[in-house]
Amino acid sequence: AFEGLSDKLSAAFKRLRSKGRLTESDVKDAMREVRLALLEADVNYKVAKDFVAAVTARAVGSDVLTSLTPAQQVIKIVDEELTSLMGAENSRIQFSSKIPTIIMMCGLQGSGKTTHSAKLARYFKKQGKRPLLVACDVYRPAAIEQLKVVGEKAGAPVFDMGQGDPVKIAKKAISHAKDYGHDIVILDTAGRLHIDEQLMGELKNIKAEVGPHEILLVIDSMTGQDAVNVAKSFDEALGIDGVILTKLDGDTRGGAALSVRAVTGKPIKFVGMGEKLDDLEPFYPDRMASRILGMGDVLTLIDKAQEQLDFKSSEKMAKKLKENSFDLDDLLEQMKQIRKMGPLGQILSMLPGVKGQIGDEEAQQGEAQLRQVESIINSMTRAERAKPAIINPSRKRRIAAGSGTKVEDVNRLLRQFDQMQKMMKQFGSMGGKKGKRLRAM
Numbered sequence: 265a266f267e268g269l270s271d272k273l274s275a276a277f278k279r280l281r282s283k284g285r286l287t288e289s290d291v292k293d294a295m296r297e298v299r300l301a302l303l304e305a306d307v308n309y310k311v312a313k314d315f316v317a318a319v320t321a322r323a324v325g326s327d328v329l330t331s332l333t334p335a336q337q338v339i340k341i342v343d344e345e346l347t348s349l350m351g352a353e354n355s356r357i358q359f360s361s362k363i364p365t366i367i368m369m370c371g372l373q374g375s376g377k378t379t380h381s382a383k384l385a386r387y388f389k390k391q392g393k394r395p396l397l398v399a400c401d402v403y404r405p406a407a408i409e410q411l412k413v414v415g416e417k418a419g420a421p422v423f424d425m426g427q428g429d430p431v432k433i434a435k436k437a438i439s440h441a442k443d444y445g446h447d448i449v450i451l452d453t454a455g456r457l458h459i460d461e462q463l464m465g466e467l468k469n470i471k472a473e474v475g476p477h478e479i480l481l482v483i484d485s486m487t488g489q490d491a492v493n494v495a496k497s498f499d500e501a502l503g504i505d506g507v508i509l510t511k512l513d514g515d516t517r518g519g520a521a522l523s524v525r526a527v528t529g530k531p532i533k534f535v536g537m538g539e540k541l542d543d544l545e546p547f548y549p550d551r552m553a554s555r556i557l558g559m560g561d562v563l564t565l566i567d568k569a570q571e572q573l574d575f576k577s578s579e580k581m582a583k584k585l586k587e588n589s590f591d592l593d594d595l596l597e598q599m600k601q602i603r604k605m606g607p608l609g610q611i612l613s614m615l616p617g618v619k620g621q622i623g624d625e626e627a628q629q630g631e632a633q634l635r636q637v638e639s640i641i642n643s644m645t646r647a648e649r650a651k652p653a654i655i656n657p658s659r660k661r662r663i664a665a666g667s668g669t670k671v672e673d674v675n676r677l678l679r680q681f682d683q684m685q686k687m688m689k690q691f692g693s694m695g696g697k698k699g700k701r702l703r704a705m
């Protein structure tokens with residue numbers, strides 16, 4: 265998401281930067297471009313207009329233009345205003361002081377309620393909680409079955425009473441949760457293709473009967489401008505506490521992410537970044553703004569790494585690096601850890617400056633290279649991995665044949681590994697803060 269918007273914004277900023285000193289009309293020209301870029305990204309008309317007005321007022325009304333780095337200052341203002349547009353800070357789920365905390369998921373059909381119910385369950389399980397999923401979408405037997413399938417993947421039990429009355433099911437589920445020590449109950453409700461009285465009536469009944477602590481509206485970011493209208497209607501009819509914006513991984517233009525908060529006053533709490541259960545991210549407006557402005561989102565990358573990396577193993581690696589005993593087995597291990605973080609393209613796109621420079625094809629090539637290196641190392645014996653120096657030409661031929669590669673691929677890997685070791689040696693012998701920082705990388 266956001267590629268188009270990012271590209272247009274960076275083009276506008278590039279022009280600003282090339283000017284050195286800025287006049288009021290330079291800023292206004294740039295802001296006209298920003299406004300068009302926002303509109304093209306499906307940002308709500310009024311939101312785009314107000315946004316540009318706010319940035320312009322701040323940029324021309326202060327000493328920004330006479331500063332030494334006016335373009336930089338304008339970009340900083342855009343960054344800050346984008347952040348505050350999306351809500352300024354990360355909004356978390358409110359936990360009830362008495363268990364269970366009841367979360368009610370609602371939204372149109374196909375928006376991602378069932379998937380995100382399970383993603384949330386998994387998210388909470390990772391935090392040591394005991395979520396219970398509840399099948400309140402009773403109109404299609406397939407919906408209950410779907411929740412069971414994703415619930416099992418998430419490792420969370422699913423409470424269902426077949427195609428009964430959703431209000432009764434919700435109530436029963438909550439007493440079940442109390443009996444069985446579930447601290448979070450997630451109600452997966454039914455959706456319709458369009459908002460209608462009957463759907464809202466049913467949701468209102470569930471709300472009145474069980475008093476959810478969080479009503480989360482699930483909206484599909486691919487629906488563009490419509491997403492915001494949906495959010496407004498649900499909020500007016502039901503009163504929502506927050507939004508989960510789904511399918512932000514697709515080629516959505518991202519406008520919904522920028523408009524929802526401004527139009528409804530309700531925060532985006534999570535974003536869905538894919539179909540897999542791990543593809544859920546807490547929403548941080550400042551990080552999203554950085555991503556949109558092409559400054560990368562290193563913080564989310566670090567969060568992901570911390571979630572996925574096995575800490576024992578990274579400590580072990582740090583020690584090995586220090587002692588200079590990092591071998592090919594360790595390299596293999598590290599590569600596996602990186603792969604766990606997700607597709608290479610997705611990881612790289614979070615790095616500053618990489619955005620837009622790495623296409624799907626390049627990402628796929630990168631993946632293929634990683635796989636090749638893995639299979640080469642896999643074809644080596646223990647002794648060879650520990651001491652690559654013993655790999656002579658006949659061993660190289662054997663390894664190449666075993667991994668389905670060429671001898672030159674094996675050579676390249678060994679050469680690169682050799683360079684890496686030399687570099688590590690340098691870091692290892694570097695004292696003080698810098699050495700420590702480099703070693704920690």
Ligand code: GDP
Pocket residue numbers: 371372373374375376377378379380455482510511512513514535536537538539543
């Ligand atoms: P519901 O009708 O609201 O319960 O929606 P579902 O959870 O059944 O999701 C509808 C479709 O959207 C399914 O095919 C999901 O796999 C897909 N989906 C849900 N969330 C995401 C997401 O964040 N990214 C992508 N790419 N697909 C998603």
Ligand code: MG
Pocket residue numbers: 377378379401407453
């Ligand atoms: Mg569903």
